[in-house]
Amino acid sequence: MHILDTLKERGFIAQVTFEDDLYKQLEKEETTFYVGFDPTAESLHFGHFIPIIAMAHMQKAGHRPIALVGGGTAMIGDPSGKTDMRKMMTVETIEKNAEGIKKQLGRFIDFSNDKALMVNNADWLLHLNYLEFIRDIGAHFSVNRMLAADCYKQRYERGLTFLEFNYMPMQSYDFLQLFKKHNCRLQMGGDDQWSNMLSGADLIRRKEREAAFACTFKLLLTSEGVKMGKTEKGALWLDANLCSPYDFYQYWRNIADEDVEKCLSMLTFLPMDEVRRLSSLQGSDINEAKKVLAYECTKLVHNQEEAEKAQLAAAALFGQTGGSLEDIPTFIVSGSMLEEDNRLTTMLHLSGLCTSRSDARKMVQQGAVLVDNEKITDIDYVITRDMLQQPDGVLLRRGKKNYCRLIMQ
Numbered sequence: 001m002h003i004l005d006t007l008k009e010r011g012f013i014a015q016v017t018f019e020d021d022l023y024k025q026l027e028k029e030e031t032t033f034y035v036g037f038d039p040t041a042e043s044l045h046f047g048h049f050i051p052i053i054a055m056a057h058m059q060k061a062g063h064r065p066i067a068l069v070g071g072g073t074a075m076i077g078d079p080s081g082k083t084d085m086r087k088m089m090t091v092e093t094i095e096k097n098a099e100g101i102k103k104q105l106g107r108f109i110d111f112s113n114d115k116a117l118m119v120n121n122a123d124w125l126l127h128l129n130y131l132e133f134i135r136d137i138g139a140h141f142s143v144n145r146m147l148a149a150d151c152y153k154q155r156y157e158r159g160l161t162f163l164e165f166n167y168m169p170m171q172s173y174d175f176l177q178l179f180k181k182h183n184c185r186l187q188m189g190g191d192d193q194w195s196n197m198l199s200g201a202d203l204i205r206r207k208e209r210e211a212a213f214a215c216t217f218k219l220l221l222t223s224e225g226v227k228m229g230k231t232e233k234g235a236l237w238l239d240a241n242l243c244s245p246y247d248f249y250q251y252w253r254n255i256a257d258e259d260v261e262k263c264l265s266m267l268t269f270l271p272m273d274e275v276r277r278l279s280s281l282q283g284s285d286i287n288e289a290k291k292v293l294a295y296e297c298t299k300l301v302h303n304q305e306e307a308e309k310a311q312l313a314a315a316a317l318f319g320q321t322g323g324s325l326e327d328i329p330t331f332i333v334s335g336s337m338l339e340e341d342n343r344l345t346t347m348l349h350l351s352g353l354c355t356s357r358s359d360a361r362k363m364v365q366q367g368a369v370l371v372d373n374e375k376i377t378d379i380d381y382v383i384t385r386d387m388l389q390q391p392d393g394v395l396l397r398r399g400k401k402n403y404c405r406l407i408m409q
Helices: 003-009 019-028 046-060 091-105 130-136 143-148 150-158 167-182 191-208 245-253 257-267 272-279 283-301 304-317 335-340 344-350 357-365
Strands: 013-016 032-037 064-069 117-120 184-190 213-217 330-333 369-371 394-398 402-408
Touching: 003 013, 003 019, 003 046, 013 191, 019 184, 019 213, 032 046, 032 167, 046 064, 046 184, 046 213, 046 257, 064 091, 064 167, 091 117, 167 184, 167 191, 184 191, 191 213, 245 283, 245 304, 257 272, 257 283, 272 283, 283 304, 330 344, 344 357, 344 369, 344 394, 357 369
Parallel strands: 032 064, 032 184, 064 117, 184 213, 330 402
Antiparallel strands: 013 213, 369 394, 394 402
């Protein structure tokens, strides 16, 4: 099956330029393509997961990925989909974030023997001669067309700075540089980047008189039309220090029944026949499909060992044999912490199960908190040293799906 047909079947493709020509290009030869990653945080999050999986599919089909870290463009900030100007970051912060992203991408893409490349656009953007840039590159951009682009519309209504206005030409220049240096002919990414990607492909066609293409991916939405990848604690990070393998596993284990098929299709490498078989399960049997989804996603993002640990921890919480509580989120309580304030509400806050002490009090009063499977409604309830020194410590639960184990240091 042609790689574009594979991506279509699995639900990735949103828009493609010159589709027939791109089919021929990908059939004709190994094609170098790139996906950009802005280093706005020290970890990748679920929003990056779809492009990363698509990159892996492309690489498996014999094409060469370039992961471009936007160390230069991050100094401007992408205005796409934003109503306010992004917070400016220091060079040091950008470099630190870029290093973290490089490390994470290596889990998904094979960079050995030049099978894939990782580049940073700071290498060429930070040393640009501005007069030469606006003469050689700016001449190919129509201000009228730029202002009509989706990536500028929202910001233009609220106030678009000249700094942000440079983002599209800069990103287009990235594509041109990658074409010149590595014969890169395809840019792939989220559908919110469509306008920027079109301008990059167009710049290559104008400057080099060569074919270049753009392909965007669909956002993964719930059956209710809400973006996936948000938790009560914020973004669904791909870094174990920001989102534990257990929490990551549980996120996918608890998705709606209606979302199972598209998640299995887009977020795993299971054969589509198996995806369809699992997705067709009815009633309580669909939980088996969710377990497979959670396991496969956790294995991809973390590793097989962490996926198995998360699976065992989930089994233990729900009373299944062979489970272990050791791998659920755990908070260590010191003796001094216990002496200072041993109230349940304080422990709920410190362990991260509640956002604040007032939130913890509200949860307790509403009967949403359990201590070792016993519902607690007394806001003055305390956690004692003896409780913490039990073999498994103290198991806190908020709601149906949020757990934390307290143990004594």
